[in-house]
Each structure stands twice: as structure tokens, then as C-alpha cells.
Amino acid sequence: MQRPSQPELVGVILLGISLLTLSLYLRQAQPGQLPLPVYVGPAVAALAYVIASFALIGVTVRVLILFAAMLGAHAVYAFIMGCGFGLIRGQTGGALGALTEGLIAYPPAVLLQMAFVVPAVGLLLAPRLRGDTGPVAEWLADLEAAQSPEELAAALAATETVETLLPEEALKAIVAKARALAPVEEPEAAPEVTEPAEPQPAEPEPVEPQPSEPAQAEGNDNAAEA
Numbered sequence: 001m002q003r004p005s006q007p008e009l010v011g012v013i014l015l016g017i018s019l020l021t022l023s024l025y026l027r028q029a030q031p032g033q034l035p036l037p038v039y040v041g042p043a044v045a046a047l048a049y050v051i052a053s054f055a056l057i058g059v060t061v062r063v064l065i066l067f068a069a070m071l072g073a074h075a076v077y078a079f080i081m082g083c084g085f086g087l088i089r090g091q092t093g094g095a096l097g098a099l100t101e102g103l104i105a106y107p108p109a110v111l112l113q114m115a116f117v118v119p120a121v122g123l124l125l126a127p128r129l130r131g132d133t134g135p136v137a138e139w140l141a142d143l144e145a146a147q148s149p150e151e152l153a154a155a156l157a158a159t160e161t162v163e164t165l166l167p168e169e170a171l172k173a174i175v176a177k178a179r180a181l182a183p184v185e186e187p188e189a190a191p192e193v194t195e196p197a198e199p200q201p202a203e204p205e206p207v208e209p210q211p212s213e214p215a216q217a218e219g220n221d222n223a224a225e226a
Contacts, residue, residue: 019116023081023109026108044114045113053066070118073117077117078103078109081102082100083102085105140173
């Protein structure tokens with residue numbers, strides 16, 4: 001599953017701010033007041049979201065999730081616009097009044113809301129529901145099919161660079177597969193080094209006096225008398 005890149009997210013945010021500013025300017029200038037029933041705008045938006053959901057997802061059950069997400073995003077964006085319209089007029093009618101103001105009171109605002117909701121929800125949610133079916137999916141499938149470090153190295157060497165895959169996503173996939181094939185063993189803890197005990201001074205052994213021989217003592221006495 002490919003996540004939107006940072007430039008894409010920034011582009012969507014800038015688009016929302018620009019369209020909100022444009023709607024406030026148009027509402028203040030009061031152009032484009034179409035003589036149509038109030039339900040026409042929401043009905044056209046719902047039809048546009050049905051077509052966009054089928055175009056992004058296809059005929060699957062998940063298209064209902066995408067359609068509901070578009071309706072929810074439209075309601076939130078319409079509420080924000082309605083709050084802005086109330087500030088322009090200097091009147092606040094509460095949350096329900098702001099939502100009604102943004103949804104049906106000003107037909108050009110409905111068109112601007114659709115112009116934001118389709119790319120925003122399509123970019124953020126559609127890839128997660130649809131799943132990748134292009135070169136990115138093939139690259140990840142070849143990577144996942146490797147059953148040994150040698151097969152992983154061969155798959156990486158034979159795979160061409162996929163430009164639509166974010167570098168950090170590719171690195172994460174490679175590292176995860178490498179760890180699955182060759183788990184990294186944690187190094188054993190080194191034994192704790194204890195400080196050697198300080199040497200204790202040796203105590204001198206007592207020297208016992210040796211007794212002198214009696215014969216030698218008597219000879220010495222005789223020699224002294226002579």
C-alpha cells in the first residue's frame with residue numbers, strides 16, 4: 001500500500017485553503033446566484049461522488065466506504081465554509097445553521113466543495129481501499145517471494161528502480177524481509193569486570209631462638225680457664 005507523498009499532502013491542503021478563500025470572496029461579492037431549487041447542489045454532489053468512487057475503486061463493496069467518506073468530508077468542508085459565510089454577514093446561526101448555509105444556500109460553494117473533496121479523499125483513502133496493482137505491488141511481491149538471503153539479493157539485483165515507491169518505504173520493506181530471513185541475534189552480555197582486591201601486607205613469621213649445644217659450651221669454658 002503506497003502512502004501519499006509529502007508534496008501531495010501539501011498540495012491537497014493548499015487546494016482546500018485556496019478554494020475556501022475563493023468561496024468566501026465569491027460569497028461576499030454575491031455572484032452566481034442560480035435560480036435552482038436548494039436540493040440540486042447536494043444531489044449533483046452525491047452523483048459526482050458516486051461516479052468518482054466507482055472510477056477510483058471499481059465495482060466492489062469498498063466503493064460504499066469511499067462514497068461515505070466523500071459525503072462526510074463534504075459535510076465537514078461545507079460546515080467550515082458556512083462558518084465563514086456567517087462571519088462575512090456578521091451573523092451566526094449555530095452549527096446546524098452553518099452546515100445548512102454551506103450545503104445549500106450558495107450553489108457555487110457546492111462546486112468548490114466537490115473540487116476539494118474528490119482529490120483529497122481520493123488521494124488519502126482510495127489507495128488504501130483499492131490496493132496497489134501496479135509496479136509497486138509487483139516489486140513488493142517479488143521481494144516477499146524470496147525465501148533465503150541469496151534469493152533476496154538476487155531479487156534486489158534483478159529489480160529495476162520503481163520511481164513511484166517512496167525511498168523510505170522501499171528501505172523498510174527490504175529491512176523487514178532481511179530480518180525475517182536472517183534474524184539478528186542479540187550479542188551476549190559481557191561479564192561484569194570486578195575490581196581486584198587490594199593486596200594485604202604479609203605479616204612476618206616469628207623466629208624462635210635456637211638452643212646452643214651443651215658440649216660446645218663446656219669446651220669454650222675450659223679454654224677460658226686455661
